[in-house]
Amino acid sequence: MEGWGIPDEPISARDAELKNPLALAFIGDTVWDLLVRRRLLATSARVNALHRQAVGLVNAGAQAKALCRLEPLLTGTESDIVRRGVNAHSRHVTPRNQDPVDYRRATGLEAMLGWLYLSGQWARVSQLFDAAYPPGTDIDPPARRTD
Template identity: 35%
Template sequence: MEIGMTETVDLKETKEMNPLLLAYLGDAIYELFIRYHLVKRSDIRPKEVHDEAIRFVAAPAQARGVRAVEEQLTDEEWEVLKRGRNAKSGGVPKSAKPSEYRYATGLETLVAHWYLTGQTERLTEMMKRMIQVLEEGEDNGE
């Protein structure tokens, strides 16, 4: 899936952005990928999409997904992820451990970075891999 975009920013610009604002944008992009993935599946009913999506977009799932691909991240990507992971945010949802929530925020920051810098192939590749890992985890009872 490729999300349409009219303008990109350079790495310097994303480094100067507030990581929590990047995470806010990345959260929406991540959820769009998940919704698209679920909608294109033929085995899901429209009323089930929301419930299915929650299993992918909740902080524990995002943390599992990013940990599964962390060895494939470049040094630059790790830097972006760490900026988001270490950003001071408000409270942590009851459904997540603080470490899971921080990793999820780091992932969302990285997703926005890929999107804003025009790295749509990398974004798509990594999202596909994370979705695959999360679906395999569901099959294994995780």
């Protein structure tokens, strides 16, 4: 992956699309985490503050909100991958502190990011992240729910 220090070994978009959506989400979760952390690092905040901000942005609620901002920009194939991720059923229980709908939507976002990453569409990954959190804007995490 140019500029990320990761070897360029993409698979075809079709082969990536055939993967289980939960496997795509497994990769997409890490892609999202890396993008968030890379952006936060530019703030030069203390490591503890960076970690707290990252935790606030790498969770189902924040990812579901990001997906809402991105949905109008998605291609048909990207929307299909999101839908497959949202509808995928995992064997583990939704974390207690997360809304089940947000959790499923976050899985959809992660599946799409995993598909884009695996198929070598790294510029599109960056483009969508920048659309969710435009460069130069504050990406503080949303307020935590207290219920």
